[in-house]
Amino acid sequence: MSDKEKKQGTSISRRNFLKGVGTGTVAATVVPSVLIGSEEAAEAQAGDAISTATIQLNINEKMYEVEVEARTTLLTVLRDGTDTSGDNVDLTGAKLICDRGECGGCTVMVDGKSVYACMMLAIDAQGKKITTVEGLANGDDLHPVQEAFIQHDALMCGFCTPGFIVSSAALLNENKKPTLEEIKTGLSGNTCRCGTYPFIFDAVKTASRKM
Amino acid sequence: MASWGEASESRLIGKRITRLSGKDKVTGKAKYTFDINRPGMLYGRILRSEVARATVMGVDTSEAEALPGVKAVIPLIEIGNQLRYQGQEIAAVAAETDDIAKDAIRLIHVDLEELPHVVTEADAMADSAPQIREDWAGNQSEPNIREDGNLQAGFTEAAVEVEATYHTPVQTHVCLETHGHVVEWEDEQNLTIWASTQGVFGVRNDFAQHFELAPNQVRVITEHMGGGFGSKFGPGIEGRTAAELSRITGKAVKLMLTRKDEHLVAGNRPSMTQNVRAGATRDGRLIAYDMKGHGTGGISSGAGFPAPYVYHVPNLRTERVNVAVNAGNQRAMRAPGHPQAAFAMDSLMDELAEKLGMNPLEFRRINDANEVRQAQYTLGAQEIGWQRRNNVPGSGSGVKKRGMGVGSGQWGGGGGRGTEARVTINSDGTVEAVTGTQDIGTGVRTVIAIIVAEELGLAPTDIMVKVGDSQPGLQSGGSGGSQTTPSVAPVIKTAAAAAKQKLFERIAPMLEAPVGDLRVGTGTIYVVSDRTKTITWEQAAGQLGMESISEGGHWDEELRQNGAAGTQFAEVEVDTQTGALKVIKIVAIQDCGLAINRLTTESQVNGGVIMGLGQAILEERVMDPVTGRMLNANLEDYKVPGTFEIPEIKSIVFDTHRRVTGVGEPPCIPTPGAIANAVYNAIGVRIRELPLTPDKILTALAEKKA
Numbered sequence: 001m002s003d004k005e006k007k008q009g010t011s012i013s014r015r016n017f018l019k020g021v022g023t024g025t026v027a028a029t030v031v032p033s034v035l036i037g038s039e040e041a042a043e044a045q046a047g048d049a050i051s052t053a054t055i056q057l058n059i060n061e062k063m064y065e066v067e068v069e070a071r072t073t074l075l076t077v078l079r080d081g082t083d084t085s086g087d088n089v090d091l092t093g094a095k096l097i098c099d100r101g102e103c104g105g106c107t108v109m110v111d112g113k114s115v116y117a118c119m120m121l122a123i124d125a126q127g128k129k130i131t132t133v134e135g136l137a138n139g140d141d142l143h144p145v146q147e148a149f150i151q152h153d154a155l156m157c158g159f160c161t162p163g164f165i166v167s168s169a170a171l172l173n174e175n176k177k178p179t180l181e182e183i184k185t186g187l188s189g190n191t192c193r194c195g196t197y198p199f200i201f202d203a204v205k206t207a208s209r210k211m
Numbered sequence: 212m213a214s215w216g217e218a219s220e221s222r223l224i225g226k227r228i229t230r231l232s233g234k235d236k237v238t239g240k241a242k243y244t245f246d247i248n249r250p251g252m253l254y255g256r257i258l259r260s261e262v263a264r265a266t267v268m269g270v271d272t273s274e275a276e277a278l279p280g281v282k283a284v285i286p287l288i289e290i291g292n293q294l295r296y297q298g299q300e301i302a303a304v305a306a307e308t309d310d311i312a313k314d315a316i317r318l319i320h321v322d323l324e325e326l327p328h329v330v331t332e333a334d335a336m337a338d339s340a341p342q343i344r345e346d347w348a349g350n351q352s353e354p355n356i357r358e359d360g361n362l363q364a365g366f367t368e369a370a371v372e373v374e375a376t377y378h379t380p381v382q383t384h385v386c387l388e389t390h391g392h393v394v395e396w397e398d399e400q401n402l403t404i405w406a407s408t409q410g411v412f413g414v415r416n417d418f419a420q421h422f423e424l425a426p427n428q429v430r431v432i433t434e435h436m437g438g439g440f441g442s443k444f445g446p447g448i449e450g451r452t453a454a455e456l457s458r459i460t461g462k463a464v465k466l467m468l469t470r471k472d473e474h475l476v477a478g479n480r481p482s483m484t485q486n487v488r489a490g491a492t493r494d495g496r497l498i499a500y501d502m503k504g505h506g507t508g509g510i511s512s513g514a515g516f517p518a519p520y521v522y523h524v525p526n527l528r529t530e531r532v533n534v535a536v537n538a539g540n541q542r543a544m545r546a547p548g549h550p551q552a553a554f555a556m557d558s559l560m561d562e563l564a565e566k567l568g569m570n571p572l573e574f575r576r577i578n579d580a581n582e583v584r585q586a587q588y589t590l591g592a593q594e595i596g597w598q599r600r601n602n603v604p605g606s607g608s609g610v611k612k613r614g615m616g617v618g619s620g621q622w623g624g625g626g627g628r629g630t631e632a633r634v635t636i637n638s639d640g641t642v643e644a645v646t647g648t649q650d651i652g653t654g655v656r657t658v659i660a661i662i663v664a665e666e667l668g669l670a671p672t673d674i675m676v677k678v679g680d681s682q683p684g685l686q687s688g689g690s691g692g693s694q695t696t697p698s699v700a701p702v703i704k705t706a707a708a709a710a711k712q713k714l715f716e717r718i719a720p721m722l723e724a725p726v727g728d729l730r731v732g733t734g735t736i737y738v739v740s741d742r743t744k745t746i747t748w749e750q751a752a753g754q755l756g757m758e759s760i761s762e763g764g765h766w767d768e769e770l771r772q773n774g775a776a777g778t779q780f781a782e783v784e785v786d787t788q789t790g791a792l793k794v795i796k797i798v799a800i801q802d803c804g805l806a807i808n809r810l811t812t813e814s815q816v817n818g819g820v821i822m823g824l825g826q827a828i829l830e831e832r833v834m835d836p837v838t839g840r841m842l843n844a845n846l847e848d849y850k851v852p853g854t855f856e857i858p859e860i861k862s863i864v865f866d867t868h869r870r871v872t873g874v875g876e877p878p879c880i881p882t883p884g885a886i887a888n889a890v891y892n893a894i895g896v897r898i899r900e901l902p903l904t905p906d907k908i909l910t911a912l913a914e915k916k917a
Contacts (some may be wrong), residue, residue, distance in 0.1 A: 071310065080309065081249070092246035093239020095437075097387045098470050098846040105387060133239035142237065150233035153810045156818060157652025158236030158435030159387040165237055184854040191846065193387050193438050194652055195821030197857040198816060 054084065054085055055126050060135030068122045072133040075106045075117035077125075078132060093133035093162040097191070104190030107163040107170075108132045114170035116189075133162035136169060146168045148203035156194035165191050168204050177208055213705065213767045215805055215869045222733070225866070227810035230657040231676065232435065232650065236742030240436045244407040245467055247393040253305040254280055255456050256312040257449060258319050259475070260294040260301060263328035263537035263839025264343065267292055270302055274318040282460045284319070291381060293326070295343065295510050297840050298475030300448050304553060305456040305464050328537040330834040333505050335536045335656060344510065344535040351505070352512055352533040365526025369490025371566035374411035377555035378900040379883070381507065381832040382480040382825075383473070385851050386546055387586025388437020390477045391467030392450045394457040394519060402454065403430045406446065407467075409439040411653050414446050414683045416892050421451055422458075423641040431678040434619045436651045440822070440884045441543035442478035443651075444689050462814065475843035478542025481514035483551035489524070491563045491581040495577040500524040506551075507534045508541030516548035520556035521619045522578040527861030537839055538832075539867060543691060545819070546622060546876035550826055550883055554901060558617040561891060565604070571888065572617055583867055584619055587778035587800040591617065594778035594798040594861055605895020605915075613784050613795070616888025620880030624873030625773025626697025628766045632689040634663055635762075638715055638755040638833065640748055644707070647687035647697050649679040653875055654811035655695050659703050661807055666707035668731030669748065693873030694728030697771035700807060700871045706764025713760045718751050772870035776802040778818070779881035781889040787912055790905030792828055794858040794886060802865045804872030809864055816862035816878040823882025825852045828903050 050069055057064050057077065065084040066077050075096055081089040094117050097105035106117040109131040136143040145168045148154070155161040163188060171186035172176060178186060183204045192200070213647040216223055235241040268291075285302040294301070302319050306312040327341040334340060335350040343350055357743040368371070386407075402422075406414045411431040419426045421516040436443070446454075453466035468477060485504040492498050497519075506514030512533040519527065564574035572588055579585060591597075600615035607613055632646035644663045650656040656678055660671035677683065688698055715729040715736075722729070724738040737745035785791070799820045806812040830848040833842040843849040862878075881899055890908070891897050896915040898907050 042381070069310065076309070079246075088248055090248055091239070092242065092248070095243075095245065095387070100470075100845065100847065103387070104845040115794055133237075137238055142234070146234075146237040149237045150229050153230060153233075153654075153814050155230075155233065155236050155810075156654070156814055157387070157436060158232065159243060159435075159440045161236045162239045188854045191387070191851060191853055193385050193440075193822075193851060194814075195818030195852070196814060197821065197852070197854060198860050198862075199816050201854075201857075 053123065055123055057122065057130060058128065059089070059091065059127055059130045060132060066122070070121070070123065072122045073118055074120040074122050074125045074130070076107070077122045078108070078117060091132050091134050095159055095162065097160070102191070104163040104167060105160055107166045107190065109166055109170055112170070112173055114167050133165050136165065143169055144207040145172065145204070147209040148170040148210070152199045152206065154196055154199040156196050156202035158192060160192045164192065164200055168207065171204070172208055172211055176211060178204065212485060213769050214771065218806045218869070221665065223661045223671065224807055225805065225809060228657060228661055228671055228808050230654050230811060231660055232656060238392060243435045243437050244391055244393055244405045244433070245437065247465065249393060249395055249463035252463040252465055253307060253391070253456070254309040255303060255305045255453050255464045256316050256371060256451060257300050257472070258316045259303045259472065260297055260299045262323060263293065263297050263327055263330055263650065264326040265294045265323040265636070266326060267294060268299070268324050269322035272302060272637070274320070275304055275315040275776070277898045278311065278315050278318055280307040281315045282462070283456050284315065285402045285452070285455060285459070287448065290479060294323070296539050298472060298539055303452045303456060304775050328839040329841050330536050330538055332484065332505065332534045332536065333834055334836055335507070343537055347535055350535045355531045357529045358527065360526030362499055362501055362526050362528045363425065366490050366665055367747060368492060369498050370382045370493040371489045372488065373559060374488040375559065375562060375899055377485045377558055379483045379551040380542065380901065381482045381553055382830045383440040383832055383849065384440045384478055385849070386438035386440060386442060386473065386477070388459050389468040389470065389473045390443060390449060391465070391727065392446060392453045393463060393465045394454045394707070395463035395851050395907040396457055396461070400424060401428050403432065405432050405448065406435050407436055407443060407908055409436070409443040409649065410472045411649050411679060411681045412647055412686050413444055413689050414450065418454060418707030418912050421596060422454065426790060427684065429681070430459050431681045433649045436649060436694070439651050440545045441691055442549065444691065448864035453769050469846045470846065474832070474849060476539045477542065479509070479539065480544035481541045482509040483514070483516050483555065485518060485555045487555070487559055489559055489563060491567060493567070495567055495569055495574050497505040497522055497524040497578045500527040502529045505532045505534050507536050509538040509545070510535055511540040513541045515879050516552040518552055518555065520552040520623050522556065522560065522575070523580055538834060538841070540662050545822060549622070549880045550823060553618055553620050553880050554883040554887060556899070558887055558899060561616070561888045562897065565876055570860045573854050573912040575617065575619065579619065581621070583776040583802045583865070584778050585628060587776065587865060590863070591778050591780045591798050591800050595782060595796065597780070601892050604892045607893065610788050611786050613782060614889045614891065614893025615780065615782050616885045617778065617780050618838065618881035618888065618893055620777040620877050622693060622695035622775045622880065623773050624775045624877065625698060626771045626871070626873060627688070630698050630766060631685040632702045632706045632764050633761050634687060634764070636710050636752055636755065636760040638752055638757070638759065639751040642669065644674055644703060645677040645683050645685055646699060646703065647681060647683070647685045648695055651690050651692055653695060653815065654808060655699060657811060658696055660702060662700055662703045663707045666704065666711055668733055668735065683791055693775070693875040693877065695873060696807065697871045697873045700765065701767045701770035702764040705764050705767055706763065709762035709764060710760050713762060714751060718754050721754060722746070768872060772804050772868060772872050775872050775874055775877045777877045777881050779885040781885040781891055785884060785890060785893045785908060787894065790909035792890060792905065792908060794824060794828065794856070796859045796861070797882065797885070798861045798863070799878055800863040800865050801874060802867055803874040803876050804866060805869045806864050806866050807871065812864050812874060813862045815866065815874050817860055819876070819878025820860050820862070821852050821857065823879040824856060824886070827886040827901060828881035831902055
């Protein structure tokens, strides 16, 4: 810890907390609400210029160069990031729903494994292969999971659907023929409020037969 | 007389059709309000109260304003005014990034003088409670009293009586897309709003009134919407705040609620407490019902519920009050008042049946005048295997005990007037159907396509459906009350029929046949008396030249019907050592009139059952009486059903007639009662309070032993 941080004692801003602990799954840690608006929190922010870094990310087999803060999550880059060329990344399929790794709405694949993009710092995604829901189809040819979701009406409002699609595809990457119980386990990190689960289970079974 | 025709004649209506928005939703292309990114767009955030009740003594926004990247800070409460619940708005910021907006919120200093609060019904009703609503003595509204028959005579006639208290807690909607807007002013007189709403025209009119504009100067767009369940009507404070921030900065502003905000201020299902005394005759007739109850909708009213529910009681007295607490306001939530009422009534029915020594299903048959549900009782009992249930509750052997229960529900869903629509046939053969409704996930976009395609002999994918935009100026009501399909479908049907008639008139001379002899085939038009005279749809439309056909429709009462009866049967398994409750199977039989799209109707029924399941076994807003805060305003501690909770669900679309009835709400009504009765049948001890969590089950089992 730096002297400055020591002086602040128990007052921790999200940014300083991240600096102190380094990177990892603390991205969604929030400032205790008692500190919001407090003098300590303000002090932690004031005169503390935000440093940024320019990083490269491989998303859906395309390289993006983005400027990020240490605290910037992968999800923020996907949804709100701007490439240094000036184009918005604008991959808004992954959603921010719970903001703390509970609902799976932001699920993407990192090197083939499903990851909560709200819980991963953008800088930690460097050098990895990121696949979002937008990158699953091969041109007009939908991924079998996508086809099956349409066929079985495994979606209603559709807000959780990108997360479920990516989680289902990642599940089938690891387990070609999952049982119903294995499907439930594989998708247990995703939440749907419309209640589409029964048809999601059907869709994953259908997709597994086609893959 | 208008009609949907016979089922045997329908090519598309009543079949299983995949939804038109499917591809956009599975590829991530579907753009929700939350996904809208406008050039130069700013991000809005709202600073909210962390205390339940306080007077605002001062708000200092200077540090927030000085933060680089902050473009506007506005107060949302006047100094000296009272904050009345956690989450109430204090100030708002707009900044270049969402992270900066978050930082800026933390730099706003608020000076509060805290006042005594009450956040539970019991605390609010206590003699010593501080009065938190000046117009409600004892924090309670004037009682709503209803009397019928002769209560005393009813109890005299009763052979058995039950006296019990039933309680359901406050639930929150948990819309996965939080409430929010993207607002962009084109100039001082015109603005566009992308809104996560169940009613684009309601939002449009609210904005127009608020900013003193003509309605057509405000455009509201809701292409896709991530869940509302009754909580998303009107722009709310957050919508007007976004518009104000946008007006001040001259930039588009996106302001979506946080997950915590969503729990605190975006609506909830009120709680319900019923103290009931009821009696039945020896031959199984409900004869007397005396209920004193209350509920809280937060600081507002609206905590009503129907009682008695579904079953007829000739002699009754009911008395209900609203209780005010320092918590966010209730909003309509999927079948407002009904699931909690059904839980209490169906529990009571089983308790009375047991005292009579009668099968609870038989007791319902005697007291339920609804013929549709009578048929559903028979079908449901077969589907679940009712004969397998414990004749003596709790008599199963082993640690894990199974049981079965039944519950009932009733809803309207008949739709109403007020929808305008146009169906347009262009000379290139394309067809557009435009109306001002919105597809909030129910699949009405596809329903519209099916109806037009059926009428014109085309495929649903041939129809370009435009909904969720106020700009064409074709009005429709909000999507609530299970009213969307029964309101929209008749207008679309008559518009498509009128467009077809116009097309027939235009091509009849070419086919040398009377207009009345023309029919649509599949992608063709032919003369019924001479099938050699058949032309393709494209050939027919090609006759239109530069003049498209564009026809409106009208709402026709004969095409829809009010009244949706439902019955559900549940089988559960209770681990008597851990208290863990597993719902094994739900049979949901839902009366829905004519199901335009059987596939999406099944989805609606599944969804209703799962929301009812959440209410039955998981969901509860937990308030801390000491701090006045909600303890579970997130998705870790406020549990909604996930994959592991999902039982086998047999959704039976019980289409009893050929008229359209809305079915968005009714399937969530019977579920909690059916599950609670199944738990009783499994363990032989009654739990009268939702949710049915392991702690309650273990406590009940322990009390039974003692």
